[in-house]
Amino acid sequence: MIEKTYRPNDVESRIYAAWEDSGAFRCGRRPAAQPYTIVIPPPNVTGSLHMGHALNNTLQDVLVRWRRMQGRDVLWQPGTDHAGIATQMVVERQLAQQQITRRALGRAAFVERVWAWKAESGGTITRQLRRLGASCDWSRERFTLDEGLSRAVRKVFVELYHAGLVYRDKRLVNWDPVLHTAISDLEVDQREVKGSLWFLRYPIEGELGAYIVVATTRPETMLGDTAVAVHPDDERYRHLLGKHAILPLVGRRLPIVGDPHSDPEKGTGAVKITPAHDFNDFEVGRRHGLPMVNIFDEQARLNDSAPEAYRGLDRFEARKRVLADLEAQGLLEKTEPHVYTLPHGDRSGAVVEPWLTDQWYVDAATLAKPAIAAVEQGRTRIVPDKWQGEYFNWMRKIQPWCVSRQLWWGHQIPAWYGPDGRVFVAMDEAEAAARAKAHYGKAIELRRDEDVLDTWFSSALWPFSTLGWPDPTPEVARYYPTDVLVTGHDIIFFWVARMMMAGLRFMNAVPFRTVYIHALVRDEKGQKMSKSKGNIIDPLDLIDKFGADALRLTLTAMAAQGRDIKLSEGRVEGYRNFVTKLWNAARFCEMNGCRAPAGFDPGAVRSSLARWIVGEVARAARAVDGALEDYRFNDAAGGLYQFVWGTFCDWFLELAKPVLTGADGPDKDEIRAAAAWTLDQILVLLHPIVPFVTEELWATLGGPRSTMLIEAPWPEYADGLEDPKADAELGWIIRLITEIRSTRAELNVPPGATIPLLHRDVGSDTRSRLAAHGELIGRLARVGPIAAADGKLPGGAVQIVLDEATFALPLADVVDVAAETARLGKQIDKLVAEIARLDAKLADETFTARAPAHVVEQQAERREEASATRRRLETALGRLGGG
RNA sequence: GGGCGCGUAGCUCAGCGGGAGAGCACUACGUUGACAUCGUAGGGGUCGCUGGUUCGAUCCCAGCCGCGCCCACCA
Numbered sequence: 001m002i003e004k005t006y007r008p009n010d011v012e013s014r015i016y017a018a019w020e021d022s023g024a025f026r027c028g029r030r031p032a033a034q035p036y037t038i039v040i041p042p043p044n045v046t047g048s049l050h051m052g053h054a055l056n057n058t059l060q061d062v063l064v065r066w067r068r069m070q071g072r073d074v075l076w077q078p079g080t081d082h083a084g085i086a087t088q089m090v091v092e093r094q095l096a097q098q099q100i101t102r103r104a105l106g107r108a109a110f111v112e113r114v115w116a117w118k119a120e121s122g123g124t125i126t127r128q129l130r131r132l133g134a135s136c137d138w139s140r141e142r143f144t145l146d147e148g149l150s151r152a153v154r155k156v157f158v159e160l161y162h163a164g165l166v167y168r169d170k171r172l173v174n175w176d177p178v179l180h181t182a183i184s185d186l187e188v189d190q191r192e193v194k195g196s197l198w199f200l201r202y203p204i205e206g207e208l209g210a211y212i213v214v215a216t217t218r219p220e221t222m223l224g225d226t227a228v229a230v231h232p233d234d235e236r237y238r239h240l241l242g243k244h245a246i247l248p249l250v251g252r253r254l255p256i257v258g259d260p261h262s263d264p265e266k267g268t269g270a271v272k273i274t275p276a277h278d279f280n281d282f283e284v285g286r287r288h289g290l291p292m293v294n295i296f297d298e299q300a301r302l303n304d305s306a307p308e309a310y311r312g313l314d315r316f317e318a319r320k321r322v323l324a325d326l327e328a329q330g331l332l333e334k335t336e337p338h339v340y341t342l343p344h345g346d347r348s349g350a351v352v353e354p355w356l357t358d359q360w361y362v363d364a365a366t367l368a369k370p371a372i373a374a375v376e377q378g379r380t381r382i383v384p385d386k387w388q389g390e391y392f393n394w395m396r397k398i399q400p401w402c403v404s405r406q407l408w409w410g411h412q413i414p415a416w417y418g419p420d421g422r423v424f425v426a427m428d429e430a431e432a433a434a435r436a437k438a439h440y441g442k443a444i445e446l447r448r449d450e451d452v453l454d455t456w457f458s459s460a461l462w463p464f465s466t467l468g469w470p471d472p473t474p475e476v477a478r479y480y481p482t483d484v485l486v487t488g489h490d491i492i493f494f495w496v497a498r499m500m501m502a503g504l505r506f507m508n509a510v511p512f513r514t515v516y517i518h519a520l521v522r523d524e525k526g527q528k529m530s531k532s533k534g535n536i537i538d539p540l541d542l543i544d545k546f547g548a549d550a551l552r553l554t555l556t557a558m559a560a561q562g563r564d565i566k567l568s569e570g571r572v573e574g575y576r577n578f579v580t581k582l583w584n585a586a587r588f589c590e591m592n593g594c595r596a597p598a599g600f601d602p603g604a605v606r607s608s609l610a611r612w613i614v615g616e617v618a619r620a621a622r623a624v625d626g627a628l629e630d631y632r633f634n635d636a637a638g639g640l641y642q643f644v645w646g647t648f649c650d651w652f653l654e655l656a657k658p659v660l661t662g663a664d665g666p667d668k669d670e671i672r673a674a675a676a677w678t679l680d681q682i683l684v685l686l687h688p689i690v691p692f693v694t695e696e697l698w699a700t701l702g703g704p705r706s707t708m709l710i711e712a713p714w715p716e717y718a719d720g721l722e723d724p725k726a727d728a729e730l731g732w733i734i735r736l737i738t739e740i741r742s743t744r745a746e747l748n749v750p751p752g753a754t755i756p757l758l759h760r761d762v763g764s765d766t767r768s769r770l771a772a773h774g775e776l777i778g779r780l781a782r783v784g785p786i787a788a789a790d791g792k793l794p795g796g797a798v799q800i801v802l803d804e805a806t807f808a809l810p811l812a813d814v815v816d817v818a819a820e821t822a823r824l825g826k827q828i829d830k831l832v833a834e835i836a837r838l839d840a841k842l843a844d845e846t847f848t849a850r851a852p853a854h855v856v857e858q859q860a861e862r863r864e865e866a867s868a869t870r871r872r873l874e875t876a877l878g879r880l881g882g883g
Numbered sequence: 884g885g886g887c888g889c890g891u892a893g894c895u896c897a898g899c900g901g902g903a904g905a906g907c908a909c910u911a912c913g914u915u916g917a918c919a920u921c922g923u924a925g926g927g928g929u930c931g932c933u934g935g936u937u938c939g940a941u942c943c944c945a946g947c948c949g950c951g952c953c954c955a956c957c958a
Contacts, residue, residue, distance in 0.1 A: 005919060190955080197958075215958050267958045280956045340957085354956095386887070390953075393886075397954095489953090520952095557906090558896080571895070574907060581918060588917030634897075638905080653917080834902085841939085850938040855901055862902055 002590050002700050006583040008547025012692045016130055019695075024068075024710045025135045027075035027479070036072035037482040038064060039463050040136060041495070042144065044083035045118055046090045049128035051521040051567060052488060054539035057134045058552045059518055059559060059633060060486045064135055065688035066628055069714035075479050077466050078136035080125060082145040084410040084455040085179060085347045091117050091409075107408050114409050128540060133548050133691050135710070142466045144458040145411070152465035153458050154414045154427050156506060161415075161425040165363040166403075168423065172282050173402055175355035177300035177315075178348040181406040182359050184454060185399060186494055188352055190341040197338035198323065199268065201331040202228060202245035205253060212237070212245050212256065213333055215267030217340055219326070220319040223250055223306045224295040227273040229284055232258030234269050248331050249322065250307055257288045276356050292356060300353045315353070360404040360413060360451070364501070368395045371500035380500065380510045383631050387489060387517045394493050401498075403454045410452030417447045460498035463511035485512040488520050516631045521555075521565045542572050549690035550576035556689050557637035578641055579693050582686070585649050586697045589675050592660045596676035603718060607667065609659075610674035611726035613652045616643065617681045618717035624685055637689055644682055651734060652678065676701075684712055824873050831870040838863040 019025065027035075038060050043053055060076065068074040091114045092102050102110050122143075129136065142149060160166040173182040198219050201211035212228055228245050230237035237256070244253045254273075261284050262271050275285025276292040285292055297303045302310045302318050309325075310318050326332045343352040372395050374380050375388060382388040404413060416424045416432040418440065426432035429448070437443050458465070463482050467475040481503070487496065496515055503511030542551045553575040558565045602614040620643040627636035652675070659671045679701070683694040687709050698709035705712075841847055841859055848856055 002917095004917095217958070261957085263957075269958095271958050278956075278958090280958085283956085338958095341955090343956095389887075393954075565895095568895070568907095570907060577918090577920085580920080584918035584921090586917085591917065638897080642905090649918090650922085654922095838902090844938070846938045848938085851901080855939090858901075866902090 002583070002587045002697070004587075006547075006580060006693060006696075008549065008579075008692060009544065011696050012131070012133075012548055015692050015695050016133065019135065019708065019710055020130075020138065022708060022710075024708065025076070025137050026139060027073060027137050027475075030071065030073040033071055033073040035075065035479050036064070036067040037075045037077070037479040038484055038486065039077040039466060039482055040079060041485075041487050041491070042079045042081040042142075042459065042462060043125045043129075044086050045080045045122040045125065045143070046083055046087045047125045049125060049132065049539055051537055051539050053125075053129070054132060054551060055518060055521050055555045055559065055565065056486060056488065057129055057132055058555045059516070061132070061134050061552075061691075062556060062633065062636075062688045063484065063486070063628065065691060065710065066714065068135070068710070069684065069687065069712060071713065075140070075475075076134075076136045077140055077142070077479075077482075078126065078129070078134075078138060079142035079144070079462075079466055080122065081455060081459060082143065082410060084405060084407050084452060085181070085183075087114060087118075088407050088409040089179075089347065102408065110408055131540065131543055131548060133552065135691075140466070144455070144462075148468065148471075149458060149461070149465045150411055151427075152461050152469055153411045153453065155470050156461060156502065157414055157453070157457075158425055158427055159506075160362065165366055166425075167361055167363070168358060169361050169400070170356065170358050172276075172279055172354045173357055173359055174343060174345075174352045175298070175300075175357070176345040176348050176350055177296075177298065177353050178350040179345065179407075180298050182355075182357060182402055182404060183345055183347075183352070184402050184456075187346050188343045189346050191344050192339060193342050194337070194339050195342075197267070197336045199333040199335070200248070200272070200326060201333055202247060202254065202272075203331075204240065205244040205246050211331075212240060212270050213268045214270050214272040216272055217338060218319070219322050220302075220315050221274045221277050221295070222247065222272060222322065223302065223310060223318070224274045224276050224293040225250075225254055225272045226252070226275060226285065226290045226293055227254050227288065228256045228270055229259040229262045229273050230256065230270045231260060231262045231264050234262070234264045236264075237270060248329060249325055255288070255290075257284075257290075259284050259287060277354050279354055282354070282356075294356050296353060296355065298355075359402050360415075360453075362401040362403050362457075364398045364401045367501035367505055368398045368497070370504040371395060371497065374500060374504060374510045380512060380515060382515045382517065384517065387492060387515075390489070391492060391497065395497060398497075401454075403457050404449075404451040405454055406450070407452050410455065411458055413449040413451050413453060415449040417449065418444060423449075456494050456498055459495055460502040461506070463499055463503055464507050469506070480507060480511070481509050482512045484514040484516055486516045486518065489517045490520060492517065514631075518559055519565050521567055537567060537569070542569070545569075546572050546576040547579060547692070549579050549693050553578065553637060553641075553690050556633045557641065559633040578645065579690060581645055581649060582682070582690075582693060583697070585644070585653060586679055586701060588653060589679050590701060592672065592675070594660075594672045594676040594679070596680050597673050600673050600677050602674075602677060602721060605670055605674055607670055608726045608730055609652070609655055610670055611723045612730035613648070613674060613678050615722035615726060616647050616652075617678055618721040620647075621681065621685055621715055621717060628688075640682075640686055640689070644686070648678060648682065651730075655730075681715055683709060684715060687712075828870055828873050831866050831873070835863060835866050835870065838866065 023029065040060065041056060043049075047053070064074050064076045088102075091110075094117070095102065095105065095113070105113065126138070126141065157166060174185065174188050175181075176183050195217055197215050197217055199213050199215050200219065200222065201213050204210040204212060212230075214228060216222065225247050230240065232241075240256045241258050243256050245256060246252070247254050256270075257273075261280055262269065273281045273284050273290065274293075275281045275290050276294040277296070282292075284290070293305050295302055295306045296315065300315045302313050302315070304311060306318075310321060313321060323332060344350065345352050372392065375382060375391060382391060414426060414428070414432075416426065416429065416436070418424070418436055422436075422439065424432040424435045424439075424446065426435060429446070432446055433443065436446055461469075463485075464476060464480050467473060467479055469476050485496065485499075499511045503509065539551060550572050554567070554572045555565070557575065558567070558571070602617070605611055605614060620639060623639045624636045627633070627639060656671050656675060659668055660675075662668060680698075683698050683701075687694040687698075691710065695709045698705065698712070838859055842856070842863065
């Protein structure tokens with residue numbers, strides 16, 4: 001028996017456990033089948049499920065369940081990411097509450113603490129994915145710091161190093177002064193800030209009272225200036241080229257150099273050059289052989305290269321001091337308000353400081369070439385294709401990738417240094433030692449590089465490292481390349497591009513045949529959800545409130561290509577109602593004894609109603625398949641929603657009611673069987689999107705089922721099922737009923753009266769068709785007089801007699817004459833205008849000459865229809881006026 | 884500064900060269916025999932603005948206005 005109401009929270013965990021216990025999620029159980037592989041974008045171990053995860057994993061689960069039902073050998077490879085910076089920060093914060101710092105603890109103890117934390121809390125996100133219904137093969141769960149994956153990381157690093165594609169270099173990096181680590185360009189956010197532009201006077205050497213004025217947004221960096229640059233063609237400064245300025249507060253002689261970097265339009269046209277703390281200035285410095293004076297320590301406090309008065313000051317403190325001192329000396333010419341962008345670390349939020357350090361780099365430009373070619377040649381397709389452009393743009397001007405991080409949590413770089421600084425890159429310490437011995441001619445103590453790798457370095461290997469690479473496992477052979485990667489556009493560069501590079505380099509094949517880029521989930525105002533804005537909608541709250549299916553259906557239905565999703569709770573509620581509707585439809589079927597008989601042949605049904613719904617099922621199924629093939633998730637969900645509610649419930653079940661409540665017999669048996677069969681097909685088709693409720697109904701309704709729904713076969717329908725004749729007949733009935741309903745004002749007659757149906761234009765054809773279906777429609781009717789309200793005309797049931805069939809239709813109608821008159825009048829006006837428009841069109845010679853014939857015909861038909869409707873309305877209006 | 888995208892019903896959005904659509908919200912009426920509701924009907928839109936192409940433009944093109952995102956080293 002189906003319960004009166006569906007309580008998702010009571011059944012979801014039970015059903016999920018049954019799925020998982022049955023082994024249905026596991027790959028490899030259909031050795032003969034074609035594999036279908038998706039690797040999950042590994043969420044951070046520190047994470048908990050947010051709306052982006054919910055969308056991302058719902059879409060993957062829809063695909064995976066659909067393919068599994070189609071009989072493919074599905075692997076949905078799950079796992080989590082160690083998320084270097086994020087995780088380290090979480091644990092550090094926790095330590096801070098106990099007044100412990102990471103450094104006080106020491107590296108080994110700290111890393112141990114992180115592992116302990118992971119053991120305790122790292123399972124949160126995967127538990128939450130289960131609540132969502134994600135059918136990952138959990139037996140294969142991986143973690144980016146697993147031993148196997150770490151070996152893959154080391155191997156990749158070592159091989160790239162020996163190929164010259166990983167190297168150590170001293171250049172400016174984005175330094176995060178709070179986290180004390182370098183970060184890559186991608187981890188820097190440009191944020192607009194309101195600040196000032198200060199104009200500083202640098203005295204010209206040997207020319208008393210002469211200045212060159214430079215403008216800057218960061219006056220404290222002047223302490224590290226080593227030149228002033230002007231444009232070589234700038235007339236204003238030509239006389240100063242080759243001379244020197246004296247750096248105030250420091251006293252350093254600064255050459256005044258000509259360099260095209262200097263833009264005569266900006267500032268004063270003369271720019272201070274700080275090669276150690278500005279990416280442009282760094283280049284200028286290289287061109288002119290300028291010294292690089294690093295004035296900051298790792299916390300961006302002034303170091304000993306600054307004059308004594310400023311040493312130890314924070315950079316913003318130093319700014320105030322420098323400005324005050326310059327002003328005191330009359331060297332601050334003016335200050336203007338200025339809005340500009342400043343780089344911020346995406347994790348710490350601190351203003352990033354360009355800083356000169358030694359770091360490890362990956363030669364991304366070389367690795368990018370095959371990755372670009374793969375997409376150009378269509379070996380990997382990016383959907384929707386607009387993202388292909390973004391991918392190309394970025395890949396074609398890709399910069400060296402800084403992969404070393406001054407953190408403790410992560411893959412420690414497999415590089416060892418000898419006493420003379422010579423580096424030995426190797427898979428492990430023993431190998432490094434052996435190399436060192438060969439090099440130095442004796443065993444020697446080595447020091448391991450302290451740094452760890454950027455998290456994304458290990459993520460780049462995810463599609464093959466999770467399958468067991470570098471070991472030649474059967475999984476690598478069978479499941480690589482993966483079929484599709486489902487992800488948001490925010491990590492195309494961070495992740496997708498790098499997986500492409502790594503996959504092509506080490507597997508010699510693209511990591512995925514298709515990349516499906518979905519929208520981001522925003523709040524109902526279209527703003528990014530963030531903790532600081534407090535506008536986060538927690539998917540788990542929604543699951544508690546409406547059930548996982550409602551959330552999944554909402555996200556699937558809203559996953560249209562090309563637009564971000566603005567999610568509101570009301571939306572989820574609406575889709576929850578759909579789940580309820582489905583539940584009740586199933587209940588109705590059960591109550592009416594609708595059982596799918598064994599061996600039901602949808603092609604063999606006789607009645608129009610049954611033939612029609614069978615065809616509609618086939619049509620809906622094809623639409624779902626087509627939509628999912630093209631990653632039009634919204635069309636798949638929307639089509640099913642429409643089919644279940646609008647076609648199956650509103651029409652089929654309503655039309656079936658008279659039969660189901662009528663006398664027993666073959667007609668009734670057939671409708672019962674067709675209803676049960678259709679419901680079964682609905683459960684199957686809906687299962688990938690709303691797995692829980694469909695599985696529950698499948699089990700309850702079932703009779704004997706050989707499998708759970710999750711493993712039921714996806715339907716394929718024979719071509720003949722869509723019967724044009726049945727379509728026409730049912731289509732006609734539906735239109736007829738709709739028309740009777742909508743023209744109830746015209747039929748406003750006393751209860752029990754007998755009138756000819758559609759007193760106008762009922763031709764013989766119509767009459768015969770009505771006769772054929774009379775009984776069905778006749779039973780559909782319910783009779784009952786309606787009480788009249790005060791001041792209104794009484795409505796009532798209308799009996800319609802036509803040929804041998806008798807109809808009684810409920811006319812619920814209590815009609816407000818004035819309102820109705822006004823309404824009809826308005827509609828007539830509209831129609832008159834429409835008819836005039838169509839008349840004009842048909843009279844237009846250019847139109848009739850140039851437009852395709854079918855269009856002309858169409859217009860003529862429309863004109864006829866419109867004037868018929870107008871006549872009808874006028875009749876109704878006359879009747880109302882008369883009454 | 885460059886690039887991309889978006890402005891369609893009160894809200895959230897589909898559609899995209901030939902009669903303006905859905906869901907939610909709203910109004911009216913009806914529903915205690917599948918429906919935490921549901922059903923039927925209804926109101927509401929110069930499809931951002933201005934030009935152009937076309938027999939015909941919400942749809943194609945150009946410009947403008949507004950919004951958002953991405954990229955960028957600009958003082």
